[in-house]
Amino acid sequence: xxxxxxxxxxxxxxxxxxxxxxxxxxxxxxxxxxxxxxxxxxxxxxxxxxxxxxxxxxxxxxxxxxxxxxxxxxxxxxxxxxxxxxxxxxxxxxxxxxxxxxxxxxxxxxxxxxxxxxxxxxxxxxxxxxxxxxxxxxxxxxxxxxxxxxxxxxxxxxxxxxxxxxxxxxxxxxxxxxxxxxxxxxxxxxxxxxxxxxxxxx
Numbered sequence: 001x002x003x004x005x006x007x008x009x010x011x012x013x014x015x016x017x018x019x020x021x022x023x024x025x026x027x028x029x030x031x032x033x034x035x036x037x038x039x040x041x042x043x044x045x046x047x048x049x050x051x052x053x054x055x056x057x058x059x060x061x062x063x064x065x066x067x068x069x070x071x072x073x074x075x076x077x078x079x080x081x082x083x084x085x086x087x088x089x090x091x092x093x094x095x096x097x098x099x100x101x102x103x104x105x106x107x108x109x110x111x112x113x114x115x116x117x118x119x120x121x122x123x124x125x126x127x128x129x130x131x132x133x134x135x136x137x138x139x140x141x142x143x144x145x146x147x148x149x150x151x152x153x154x155x156x157x158x159x160x161x162x163x164x165x166x167x168x169x170x171x172x173x174x175x176x177x178x179x180x181x182x183x184x185x186x187x188x189x190x191x192x193x194x195x196x197x198x199x200x201x202x
Contacts, residue, residue, distance in 0.1 A: 001027040001044040003035040003061070004077070005053040013048060013077065013103065020108055032056030032064075039065050039072065046114045048107075051078045051089065052199065059092050066093035073114040077103065083128040085196025086121070096120040128195070136179045138197060145172045146192050149185060 002017070002025055004010045014025040027038040033056040039047065047065070051058035058076060065072050075096035076089045086097050096110050099122050106122075113120040121129075138146070141162075148158040155169045162169075173185065182188035192198045 001025070001029065001035070001038055001042060001047045003029040003032070003047060003053070003058070004050040005030050006050075009050075009100070013107070016103065016107055017048075017111065023108075023111060032058060032061030035061045036064050039069065043069075045073065046111050047072065047074045048077050048111070049074050049094070051076060051080060051085065059088050062089060062092040062094055073117075075110050075114050075120070077107075080196050080199075081122070081125050081128060082194055082196030083125070083132045085199075086125045086129060088196070090121070097125050098122050099124070132195070138176060138179055142172050142176050142179075143197060145169060146176060146188065147198050149173075150189050150193075150198060153185065 002010050002013045004013065007030075010028050010030070014028060017023050017025050026042045026044050029035040029038050031053045035047065035049065036056075049058045049062060058078075062074050062076075065074065072093070074094045075098060076086075076094045077098050077100055078085075079100050080086075081099055089097060095114050096119055098106055098110050098120065102122060106120075110120040144162060145158060148161050152158055152161075155166045155173075159166045159169045173188075176182070176188055177184070180188050180191045182191050189198075
């Protein structure tokens with residue numbers, strides 16, 4: 001099964017899979033909710049799952065599918081190479097994590113690996129995970145501050161939106177900059193987006 005909210009991307013992935021005489025696409029879904037419904041109907045051997053989709057995102061869909069069908073084999077196909085985003089997907093139960101930039105070279109091998117019970121994570125994603133393995137993680141509140149920071153640069157506005165004091169916002173920002181090793185607030189947002197700590201849809 002191919003799950004992606006962009007019809008042309010779905011069609012391209014399906015064409016690659018169907019071109020291999022050992023595989024066939026049994027279903028195509030445009031969001032996480034459809035993915036769960038179609039999984040129930042078709043029970044695919046392998047599911048190729050995008051992450052950023054409307055209605056229900058890929059990580060939530062993976063979580064729900066794996067809760068009901070623990071043996072489900074799901075490979076993430078995404079443009080996001082951030083370690084935090086990848087770890088969320090892998091912890092949810094994905095057995096593979098590929099970047100769409102490498103689909104033509106690696107897709108069919110990843111499907112076969114998943115079907116055989118092997119994991120397959122893009123090399124650059126593995127490096128990113130390793131690079132940040134010992135980093136101190138941001139707290140849920142610090143992530144909230146970062147999300148609001150991405151849409152407003154004023155501590156006063158962030159404090160009002162979160163129902164906390166400006167002093168607390170400043171304290172969180174100091175901690176965020178240290179944990180992300182960011183030069184300033186703008187750098188913190190860039191790093192958080194790149195690593196998948198926050199995304200523009202938040």
